[in-house]
Amino acid sequence: MSKEAIERLRNDEDYYGDFGKQYLSNSDIDALLNNPLNFKKQSQQTPAFLIGGYFHTCILEPHKLDKYKIVKSSTRNTKLYKEIAGEDICLLEHEADAIELMREKVLDNELFRDMIQDGKVEYETPGITELEGMKWKGKADVINHSHQLIVDLKTTNNINSFASSAYKYNYDSQAYIYSKMFGYELIFIVVDKKTHQLGLFDCSDGFLQSGQNKVAKAVQAYNEFFVNGDGDFSQYYISKTL
Secondary structure, X not given: OOHHHHHHHOOHHHHHOOOHXXXXXXXXXXXXXXXHHHOOOOOOOOHHHHHXXXXXXXXXXXXXXXXXXXXXXXXXXXXXXXXXXXXXXOEEHHHXXXXXXXXXXXXXXXXXXXXXHOOOEEEEEEEEEEEOOEEEEEEEEEEEOOOOEEEEEEEEOOHHHHHHHHHHOOHHHHHHHHHHHHOOEEEEEEEEOOOOXXXXXXXXXXXXXXXXXXXXXXXXXXXXXXHOOOOOHHHOOOOOOO
């Protein structure tokens, strides 16, 4: 694993830009398995993506919060919001307040605070590994070397359905990739955005096996369309029996 490449991946511009595109990542899984036409397409900024980023920054890198623009507006349709935001998407003040409350809930929990902050910990740590003959990149929220754990922070609209939605959002493949990449077990710390109920979810062998299966199928699709194929997506179609 190249130390130089790892250092470059610490920079978001390199991680998400042309340099990082030489690697597969868990965010590619959905496109490769469901719609190769979307593979490596630039994903558009959304309020949900911005809120997730602010939540992570709040807990892991609060010194970087000033990069977020917060607008004192109730919606994104007001004149004030449009004047300040322009073409960008900004956080609304009530969204930032809600995220900071979730941060308090997470860090007020002694076990969660210990896993996130105590001992020898690293935040937003990039890694590279080879799986199924392909190089993969990833960036761990928290690596706690003292506990030998990878901690991934998630928010959810319904914590009671997180166990099933984890498969839908490919957290199983994320857990598999990261466990191979960083050499530790991955656990999810989850907070419900509505109720602020907290959850701790570890990964079963079956969950990791499901993730491994997705990685293998994703690489198969990548090879089929982008290595062995001619890249002519006009011939691509879905075929199923109803």
